[in-house]
Amino acid sequence: MSTPLDSDELLNALREGGARITKPRKLIIQILADKGDEHPDAMDIFRRAVRQDSRISLPTVYRTLKMLEEHGAIQRHAFVDGRSRYEPADGPHHDHLIDMDTGAVIEFQSEKIERLQEEIARELGYEIVHHRLELYGRKTKV
Incomplete structure (x- = not known):
């Protein structure tokens, strides 16, 4: 039901917010886009990112997710398990x-x-x- 995340739209959301588009942020965005209709949390994204680039830090993942959320590109859900999970913000209601x-x-x-x-x-x-x-x-x- 969620529309897939588009990496170009996510990059544009960061640019519009004045964020620099760094290599780590590009990787985080690619991972978000690759997750399709899943609802990854920051640790899911971090684990995948460090497999591809061991220099990526967890705070970078959190900061990038926060910027994307603040600019309306993704929506954060805080489910009962305590993990914040993310999905596209512009999908149909579900x-x-x-x-x-x-x-x-x-x-x-x-x-x-x-x-x-x-x-x-x-x-x-x-x-x-x-x-x-x-x-x-x-x-x-x-």
Whole structure:
């Protein structure tokens, strides 16, 4: 459901924010773009980056992710496991189901849930301006 991250768009977001485009930042961006629809955290990105360039530091990864988030290129999710995970900021609305055993993040859309949320807000005299739904679960044994 998330749209794939485009490395050129991420580089442009950094440029627009006045950041220098360094070799480590290019590598971090490439890793983000290669992750597709996964929701990597900073350590996932760092581990992949140091395999390709041992000089990359974890603070560089964090600073780059923070800049990309501040410029609206990526969105940070702080799920219950304590890890901040990242995905494209401009994808279509979707919700998340987090597998408590594996940490997998499953994206889904449900018109029923959207209608129910609108109905509840209306009954309480509100209009929803933003929402985020995260479900946490374990696979059922069949």
